[in-house]
Amino acid sequence: MHPRQRTVLFVVFAVTGFSALTLQVVWQRVISLHAGVDLFSFTTVIAAFLTGLGLGSLLGGVLADRLGPRRSLVAFAASNAGIGVFAWFSLWLFYDVYRAAVPNLEGTLAAFGFHFLLLIVPTTLMGLSLPLVSRGVVDRIEDAGPLVGRLYAANTLGAGVGAGVSGWVLIGSLGFVGVVRLAGTLNLLAAVCILTLWRTAVRATVEAPPQPEEVPEAAAAPAGARTWPWFLVYGLTGAVALGLEIVFFRLVDALMRSNSYTFGHVLCLYLLLFGTGAAVASRFVGRTRRPDRWFLGIQFAVGVLALLGPLVLVEVPKLLGVYGPFESHFAIDGYNVGGYRFDSVREIARVGFVHVLGPLLIMGAPVLAMGAAFPFVQRLVAERVDTLGRRTGLLLLANIAGNVTGTLLVGFVLIDALGTSGTLRLLAALLLLPGLAAAATAPRQRRPAFTAGVVALLLALVAAFPSNFRLWAYFHSAPEGEFALAEDRGCVNALKKVEGEDFLFINATSQNGHPFDDFHVLVGLLPALLHPDPQRAMAVGLGIGATPYGMSRDPRLGHLDVVEICGGEIDLLRVLARRGAVEVERLLSDPRVDIHVGDGRKFLLSSDDRFDVLTVDVVRPQAAFSGNLYSVEFYELLRSRLDADGVVSQWLATPRVLNSATEVFPHVLRFIVPSYEGSQFMVASQRPIVFDRAAVLERFRAMQPSSMFSAAQAASIEQFLSTVEPGEVSVVRRIGDDGLNHDLAPRDEYFLNNTPNVQIRG
Numbered sequence: 001m002h003p004r005q006r007t008v009l010f011v012v013f014a015v016t017g018f019s020a021l022t023l024q025v026v027w028q029r030v031i032s033l034h035a036g037v038d039l040f041s042f043t044t045v046i047a048a049f050l051t052g053l054g055l056g057s058l059l060g061g062v063l064a065d066r067l068g069p070r071r072s073l074v075a076f077a078a079s080n081a082g083i084g085v086f087a088w089f090s091l092w093l094f095y096d097v098y099r100a101a102v103p104n105l106e107g108t109l110a111a112f113g114f115h116f117l118l119l120i121v122p123t124t125l126m127g128l129s130l131p132l133v134s135r136g137v138v139d140r141i142e143d144a145g146p147l148v149g150r151l152y153a154a155n156t157l158g159a160g161v162g163a164g165v166s167g168w169v170l171i172g173s174l175g176f177v178g179v180v181r182l183a184g185t186l187n188l189l190a191a192v193c194i195l196t197l198w199r200t201a202v203r204a205t206v207e208a209p210p211q212p213e214e215v216p217e218a219a220a221a222p223a224g225a226r227t228w229p230w231f232l233v234y235g236l237t238g239a240v241a242l243g244l245e246i247v248f249f250r251l252v253d254a255l256m257r258s259n260s261y262t263f264g265h266v267l268c269l270y271l272l273l274f275g276t277g278a279a280v281a282s283r284f285v286g287r288t289r290r291p292d293r294w295f296l297g298i299q300f301a302v303g304v305l306a307l308l309g310p311l312v313l314v315e316v317p318k319l320l321g322v323y324g325p326f327e328s329h330f331a332i333d334g335y336n337v338g339g340y341r342f343d344s345v346r347e348i349a350r351v352g353f354v355h356v357l358g359p360l361l362i363m364g365a366p367v368l369a370m371g372a373a374f375p376f377v378q379r380l381v382a383e384r385v386d387t388l389g390r391r392t393g394l395l396l397l398a399n400i401a402g403n404v405t406g407t408l409l410v411g412f413v414l415i416d417a418l419g420t421s422g423t424l425r426l427l428a429a430l431l432l433l434p435g436l437a438a439a440a441t442a443p444r445q446r447r448p449a450f451t452a453g454v455v456a457l458l459l460a461l462v463a464a465f466p467s468n469f470r471l472w473a474y475f476h477s478a479p480e481g482e483f484a485l486a487e488d489r490g491c492v493n494a495l496k497k498v499e500g501e502d503f504l505f506i507n508a509t510s511q512n513g514h515p516f517d518d519f520h521v522l523v524g525l526l527p528a529l530l531h532p533d534p535q536r537a538m539a540v541g542l543g544i545g546a547t548p549y550g551m552s553r554d555p556r557l558g559h560l561d562v563v564e565i566c567g568g569e570i571d572l573l574r575v576l577a578r579r580g581a582v583e584v585e586r587l588l589s590d591p592r593v594d595i596h597v598g599d600g601r602k603f604l605l606s607s608d609d610r611f612d613v614l615t616v617d618v619v620r621p622q623a624a625f626s627g628n629l630y631s632v633e634f635y636e637l638l639r640s641r642l643d644a645d646g647v648v649s650q651w652l653a654t655p656r657v658l659n660s661a662t663e664v665f666p667h668v669l670r671f672i673v674p675s676y677e678g679s680q681f682m683v684a685s686q687r688p689i690v691f692d693r694a695a696v697l698e699r700f701r702a703m704q705p706s707s708m709f710s711a712a713q714a715a716s717i718e719q720f721l722s723t724v725e726p727g728e729v730s731v732v733r734r735i736g737d738d739g740l741n742h743d744l745a746p747r748d749e750y751f752l753n754n755t756p757n758v759q760i761r762g
Contacts, residue, residue: 021158145282160274167261230292260626311466501513521546529700538561
C-alpha cells in the first residue's frame with residue numbers, strides 16, 4: 001500500500017475508534033435505563049460487550065488470513081457499513097424492545113444472555129476491525145509490531161477523542177438519538193472511504209509491473225521461540241489492567257467529586273494515555289532485539305507506577321507542607337453540581353488540577369505503560385504475514401478474555417473483600433511475576449541483583465501504600481477519628497463529622513446528615529399523612545435514613561420497601577445506631593420495613609406491586625445517570641405502580657423536574673420548607689389531592705411525635721404542617737421539549753449544554 005493511502009487509512013481507523021467509543025457510551029447508558037446501574041447490571045453489559053469484541057477479533061483474524069490484504073479492506077468496509085446501519089436503528093432495540101423484555105429477565109445469567117444477544121452483532125463487527133486492517137497494511141513481517149502498534153494507537157486515540165467530545169458536547173447537545181445517528185453516519189462514511197482506497201490500490205496494482213512473488217518471511221520472534229505463552233501472559237496482564245482501570249476510575253471519581261461529565265472525561269484521558277503509549281512504543285519496537293524483555297519489564301512498571309501515583313498524592317503534600325489546598329478541595333463537593341469558574345488564577349489552577357493534573361498523577365504513568373506494552377507483544381506473536389490476521393485476532397481475544405475476568409473478579413470479589421487499597425496492592429503485586437521473568441532474561445551474573453531489586457522495589461511500595469481507611473479518609477479530608485467507612489462493590493460509603501453532625505458521603509460527595517433535617521423527613525412523612533389509608537409504600541433511596549424514617553412513622557402504614565443502590569449505607573446506619581441514633585435504630589428494627597440493595601428503577605420495572613405512597617430521594621440531577629430518575633418516562637413508570645389514590649413525593653431540584661412530573665401527573669402540590677433554605681418538594685397524584693390540614697395534623701398527633709422525634713423537631717414539623725400553604729401547580733400550560741427531561745434526552749443531567757432558565761409550570 002502506498003504511504004499516502006496508508007496515512008488515510010490510519011485517519012479513517014481513528015474515526016472508527018471515535019464512532020465505536022461514542023456508540024459504546026450511549027448504548028451502555030440507554031441499556032441502563034432498563035437494566036439498572038447497579039454493579040451486577042453494569043458488569044453484565046460490559047462483559048457482553050467485551051465478549052462480542054473478543055469473538056469479532058477471533059473471527060476477524062481468520063477472515064483476514066483467508067481473504068488476503070486487499071479483500072480484508074473490503075471486509076473492513078463492510079463491517080463499518082454494518083455498524084453504521086445497526087446504529088441508526090439501535091435505540092429501538094436497546095430501548096423499546098428491552099423495555100418489553102424486562103419482566104422476563106430474572107437473574108444475572110439471564111441478563112448477561114440478553115445483553116449478549118443485543119450486542120453480539122455490532123460488537124462482533126467492531127472486533128473484526130484490527131485484524132482486517134492489520135492484514136491490509138502489513139507487507140513485511142518485520143513491520144508488524146510498528147504498524148499494528150500504530151493502528152492500535154490511532155484507533156485508541158480516536159476512541160479517546162470520542163469519549164471526550166461525546167461526553168462534554170454531543171450527548172448533552174444532541175441527545176442519545178442524535179449521537180448514535182451521527183456515529184452511525186461516520187461509520188457509513190468510513191466504509192465509503194475504505195472502498196475508495198481499495199479501488200485506488202487495485203488500480204495501482206493493475207498498472208504497476210508484475211513483481212516477483214515474495215516468499216513468506218521468517219518469524220519475527222527469536223528462532224525456535226514458542227509464541228503461545230505470550231498469548232497467555234497478555235491475557236493475564238489484561239485481567240490486571242482492567243482491574244486497575246476500575247480502581248483508577250474509583251479514585252479519580254472521588255478526586256473530581258463526579259458529575260455527569262466525569263465518566264466521559266476520565267475515559268477520554270485513559271484512552272488518550274493508552275493510545276499515546278502505544279504510539280510512542282511503536283516507533284522503536286522494531287529496533288530492539290529483545291522485545292520479550294521490554295514487554296515483561298513494561299508490565300512490571302505498570303504495577304510499580306500504579307502504586308506510586310496515588311502514594312505520592314496522599315503522602316507527599318503533607319511531607320512538603322503543602323497539604324492545605326488539597327485539604328480544602330477534599331473538604332467540599334467540588335464540581336458535583338457544576339460551578340466552574342475561571343475568574344482567578346486560583347480557580348483556574350483548581351480546575352486544572354481536578355480535571356487534568358490529579359487524574360494524570362493517579363493513572364497517567366501506568367496507563368501510558370499499558371499502551372506501550374502492545375507493540376512489543378504484537379511483535380512477539382507475529383511470525384508470518386500470511387498468519388498475521390489470525391495472530392492479531394488471537395492476541396486481542398486473549399486480552400479481552402483477561403479483561404472480562406479482571407472485571408468480574410475485581411467488581412464482584414476483590415473490592416468487597418479488600419477495598420480499593422487492598423485491591424490495588426494485590427493487582428500491583430501480581431505484576432511482580434513479569435518483573436521476575438524480565439529479571440531472568442538479564443545476563444547470568446546480574447540476574448540475582450535484578451531479581452532482588454524487583455522484589456524489594458515492589459514490596460516496599462506495597463508496604464508503604466496507605467490502608468483503605470487512611471486512603472479514603474484523605475479523599476474526604478477527614479480526621480481518622482471522625483470517619484467511618486463502608487466500601488462495597490457499588491459505592492464508597494462514608495460518615496464524616498461536619499460541624500458536629502454525622503454526614504453521609506457517597507463516592508466522596510456529601511448527601512444529608514444526622515440529626516435528621518425537617519426537609520428530608522417531610523418528603524417521606526407528608527405524603528403518608530395526606531393519604532387516607534396508606535398500606536403499602538416504597539422509598540427509592542435510603543440515604544442517611546431520614547425520608548424512609550419519616551414515612552415509616554405513620555402507624556397506619558402496613559409495609560415499606562426501601563431500595564438503595566449503595567448497600568454500604570446500611571452498614572453505616574448500623575454504626576449510627578450504635579452511636580445512639582435512636583431514629584436510625586427504630587428504622588432498622590421496624591418489622592414493616594424491608595431494605596433492598598439494588599437499582600430503584602429496575603426494581604419498579606421488575607415488579608407488578610402497587611403502592612399507596614412512593615418517595616424518590618436520590619442523587620442530584622447533575623449526577624451521572626440521574627436522568628434515569630427525573631425523566632417523563634420515569635414518572636410514567638411511577639404512575640403505573642401507584643394505586644388509584646396513590647401519591648408520589650420528590651425533591652423539586654430544577655424547573656425541568658417539575659415540568660416533567662406534571663407532564664404525567666395532572667394533580668401536583670408544591671411545598672416549600674423554609675428551615676431547609678427554602679427547598680421545595682412535590683406531592684403528585686392521578687387524582688385531586690386534598691390538603692385537609694385538620695386531618696393531617698390529627699394523623700400527625702396520633703403518631704405521638706414527641707416519642708418519634710426530638711422535642712424541637714416535633715414542634716418544628718407541627719409548626720410547618722399548621723402554617724404551610726401548598727402551591728397547586730397548573731398543568732394546562734404546554735411546555736416545549738427543551739423544558740423537559742426525557743430518557744433519551746436527560747437535559748438536567750447534561751447541565752452545561754442546556755440552559756436552566758426554562759419555562760416552568762406554576
